[in-house]
Amino acid sequence: MTGTLAAIGAGLAVIGAGLGIGRIGSSAMDAIARQPEAYSKIQIAMIISAALIEGAALFAIVVALM
Amino acid sequence: MKTRIVIGFFFFLILAGTTISAFGQGVEEKAEGKEKFKASTYILEHIADSHEWHILTKKNGESVTIYLPVIVFSKESGLNIFSSKRLAHGQEYKGFRLEEESDLKGKIVSVNEEGQVDEENLPLDFSMTKTVIGMLSAAIIGLILFLFLARSYKKTGVSHPKGIQSFLEPIILFVRDDIAIPNLGLHKYEKYMPYLLTAFFFILINNLMGLIPFPPPFGANVTGNIAMTFVLAFCTFLITQFSGNKSYWRHVFATPGVPFWLLPVMIPVEIIGMVSKPFALMIRLFANITAGHIIVLSLICLIFIFDSMALAPISVFFVIFMDCLELLVAFLQAYIFTLLSALFISLAVQEHH
Numbered sequence: 001m002t003g004t005l006a007a008i009g010a011g012l013a014v015i016g017a018g019l020g021i022g023r024i025g026s027s028a029m030d031a032i033a034r035q036p037e038a039y040s041k042i043q044i045a046m047i048i049s050a051a052l053i054e055g056a057a058l059f060a061i062v063v064a065l066m
Numbered sequence: 067m068k069t070r071i072v073i074g075f076f077f078f079l080i081l082a083g084t085t086i087s088a089f090g091q092g093v094e095e096k097a098e099g100k101e102k103f104k105a106s107t108y109i110l111e112h113i114a115d116s117h118e119w120h121i122l123t124k125k126n127g128e129s130v131t132i133y134l135p136v137i138v139f140s141k142e143s144g145l146n147i148f149s150s151k152r153l154a155h156g157q158e159y160k161g162f163r164l165e166e167e168s169d170l171k172g173k174i175v176s177v178n179e180e181g182q183v184d185e186e187n188l189p190l191d192f193s194m195t196k197t198v199i200g201m202l203s204a205a206i207i208g209l210i211l212f213l214f215l216a217r218s219y220k221k222t223g224v225s226h227p228k229g230i231q232s233f234l235e236p237i238i239l240f241v242r243d244d245i246a247i248p249n250l251g252l253h254k255y256e257k258y259m260p261y262l263l264t265a266f267f268f269i270l271i272n273n274l275m276g277l278i279p280f281p282p283p284f285g286a287n288v289t290g291n292i293a294m295t296f297v298l299a300f301c302t303f304l305i306t307q308f309s310g311n312k313s314y315w316r317h318v319f320a321t322p323g324v325p326f327w328l329l330p331v332m333i334p335v336e337i338i339g340m341v342s343k344p345f346a347l348m349i350r351l352f353a354n355i356t357a358g359h360i361i362v363l364s365l366i367c368l369i370f371i372f373d374s375m376a377l378a379p380i381s382v383f384f385v386i387f388m389d390c391l392e393l394l395v396a397f398l399q400a401y402i403f404t405l406l407s408a409l410f411i412s413l414a415v416q417e418h419h
Contacts, residue, residue, distance in 0.1 A: 044248060048409065051402050055346030058353055 009064035017057030021050050105367040113287045113359050114172065115197045117150040117164060121282070132282055134199060138162060140176050140189035150193070162189065197294065200286025204271045212267075241266050241404060249408040250415070258411055261305060265298060266404040273355060273396030277389060289399070290355035292348070299348035302407040303341070310414040343410050347403060354399050358392045 028046040032039055119132040133151035152159035156166055163177050174191050175183045214230050227235050246255040246262055278284035318336040365385045369378050
């Protein structure tokens with residue numbers, strides 16, 4: 001039972017992180033399309049924020065696994 | 067439109083094939099009473115650390131295994147060094163045993179004369195396990211690469227990159243120009259370049275070595291081992307704290323603009339923030355690499371779950387696809403680890419005006 005609940009929790013965490021990273025990706029695409037010359041700066045900012053969101057999701061998954 | 071129909075038909079065929087073979091499998095199993103293939107045990111065995119390096123099992127049940135040295139320290143008998151062959155198949159040697167059941171599974175325990183496990187004082191295990199061998203070989207490969215690089219720079223100077231130089235120089239420049247300088251600034255980056263380069267190449271070499279399944283120094287799940295990533299993240303943590311300047315510590319213990327009665331809340335929060343950043347680094351690397359290995363192994367497991375040769379080409383095709391993706395992930399995780407390390411260090415060293 002707890003295993004099932006943990007799996008559901010991990011799934012919910014992934015939904016949240018997926019939505020967040022998806023939004024970052026789409027906004028970064030828009031930004032790059034508008035300003036192709038700022039490509040590298042946007043990419044770094046995008047990866048950093050994606051990594052931070054991923055960090056939150058990983059915490060959730062670790063809690064779910066424990 | 068036409069291609070879509072073709073692809074749809076192809077998937078339908080795959081699905082039909084797998085269901086039929088799965089059905090056949092179920093019937094056969096009931097008839098023979100064969101032991102069922104357990105994918106999760108198989109996968110966990112492959113991503114976990116172990117005292118022996120299992121290469122293959124022959125058809126007659128014999129297995130080809132490299133037995134790695136066991137180094138244990140116990141209070142009673144002091145330091146013991148012997149081959150893990152002595153502990154294979156649950157044997158006892160010098161009062162030690164490799165536990166195969168219970169929650170101490172995979173650990174070396176000391177046993178008394180009646181064969182009972184002494185759970186109170188477990189021996190300290192410094193063995194050269196699979197992970198240790200993998201890590202050391204990665205370090206040796208790194209050393210060889212960079213000593214060659216240094217020697218060729220000595221010989222030809224910096225002007226014309228040749229051979230190994232032209233391969234490694236762009237990556238080193240990438241770490242410097244895209245990771246170190248934008249985050250740490252032109253004045254401070256040089257101090258942290260050695261650590262950033264070491265972390266980057268160590269993680270990259272280990273990730274790539276983990277993707278190669280065979281022969282032995284390759285294929286150990288080094289960066290997918292939580293102890294390993296813990297040490298890497300702990301290095302970043304130490305460097306961040308020791309290079310923290312006055313304004314960094316003031317930000318932690320007396321955050322500017324915060325009324326003093328709020329400080330009892332703010333200081334613990336800041337300290338948690340200090341620890342949670344490297345903690346996320348640790349979990350991220352561990353989870354990404356382990357997840358990659360699990361996906362590849364489960365795709366391979368599909369063949370054995372359905373027990374059909376017909377599935378093998380499809381499974382291998384997907385494994386190759388995943389491996390290509392993993393190549394990207396191997397590089398990306400090394401990049402992200404280094405980038406975030408540089409970012410955390412830069413937060414500790416930047417001047418507030």
